[in-house]
Amino acid sequence: MLIGYARVSTDDQNLDLQQDALQKAGCDKIYEDKISGAKADRPGLITALEVIRADDTLVIWRLDRLGRSLKDLIHLMEVLNQKEAGLLSLQESINTASSAGKLVFHIFGSLAEFERNLIRERTQAGMAAARARGRQGGRPKALDPEKRKLAIRLYQEQKYTVQEICRMMQISKPTLYKYLDEQAGVIG
Structure with missing residues (x-):
């Protein structure tokens, strides 16, 4: 059975693109969350992982919809392995039913984490440069x-x-x- 999982970070974002792709892929059930991937408590994902059985496949639109860090992705992959279930990422064409698919999964996960770390470093460097010029970040004081x-x-x-x-x-x-x-x- 193909079980779909879709996630957007905020309520004002739309799940339609992911839902359409998951339905087109042939998912029998689709679970969804409107919550940050950094949050550990994602009810839709928890339910999908409870429902999934041996020989089922969890289908996602992209790896970043499943987890925010390589550690998180690897943990979820271990949960799926324990249940003897697979993972299929539509955008990255990763299918962990094969050894090559597992290797590609780890490589893409590492690259995604590397990209997030670069963004964080650039943001911190920009804030440090702004502080050096006398600018302060954050919300302005309510009162003078x-x-x-x-x-x-x-x-x-x-x-x-x-x-x-x-x-x-x-x-x-x-x-x-x-x-x-x-x-x-x-x-x-």
Whole structure:
């Protein structure tokens, strides 16, 4: 039996392309997830792995839909091997029913992980270069320094509740507490 698995990273992405390819490949059942591949808890994949039996094949559109790291892919391959099931990746034309297919699976998995690591390194290098030029990454502060001091002073005077201060300053409670913690770090 051919069992399909499709995954997209976010709810606003569409599974149609993968579903069409899996149906065209002859999958009897298709399980799907709309969740990041980095998440370990993927209900659709868990169900597909529970359903799969000896001589079945898990069919995926691409390797990156199955796992985010070589370690993850190898672990999933071991699970399939224990169940005496195979893996078929449509885009990479990998079929682990053969020794050559298993070799190609490991090579493609390694290349995919290498590419993700290069992207991560380039991103970190770009952020370091931006910091060297005085730019800071991350989300801008909700309040400028003067308004932050005012919020802290209002809190310390205890004339207003936290909720009232947050409403006046148009910030959330966690933001106010973060400013208080930053102030305490400066003083202490």
